Amino acid sequence: MTLTLRVLAPDQSVFDDTADEIILPSTTGLLGVLPGHISMVTAIDFGVLRVLKNGNWDSIALTGGFAEVESNEVTVLVNKAEMGKNIDSAKAEAELEQAKNQLNQTKDQKTSPEKIKAQETLNKAKAWFLASKSD
Template sequence: MKTLQVNIVTPDGPVLETEADMVIATTETGELGILPDHIAMVAPLKIGGLRVQKGDSTDVVAVHGGFIEVRPEVVTVLASAAETADTIDVARAKIAENRAKAKLQAEKDEKELRLAELELQRAINRIRVGEGKF
């Protein structure tokens, strides 16, 4: 059976380099399932978990935006930040979630509200991936 080469890269360097049977990503237009020999494309990613399936196992990576580039045998994710489930500090993510919720309740400035919303989305994403509830 054919596989895909999967590369997840951030400005800090590579996060994951592996082979997979299937990749499932959350793009701006919805979920996208990618199998070997998929048509070439590029799509913007939403904050969410990127699932990398190989056999009976699935690895989930918390991706905080960016782009996915798909070629027939290679999937490359260029993200501003990404973390594998085993590297996420869930307790720290919960603190960030509470801090973002407090900002949302206290803030009046439109720009600051949007930043707090994004902060909350990232924290929730990290918690879900870190706890395996994706």
């Protein structure tokens, strides 16, 4: 028995295929989904979705959104997603370093729109970097 996984962003369908196992980056931590999983809806955080198919793991970088599990079908709706194998690893690493520097420039600010945006940029950069290294 397998799962059907669909990963959808506003501008594209990133993944639409079967999978043996899925690991979702939910806002409460990593969530594993196997065939027969109970129905549920969960919030998705910035992170890497992992897909096991035929003994091989693939990675998909995600930004925030939602996932629904229903009758062995998993639908992930996110703001942005990209297959790890399509991400330029060197570019992702450079963007991660730039995001770290940007956040460091706001370290003296307790809470500000700039600091919140810098943290969000760092979270996205981390997801893309990790996804690029996973494949």
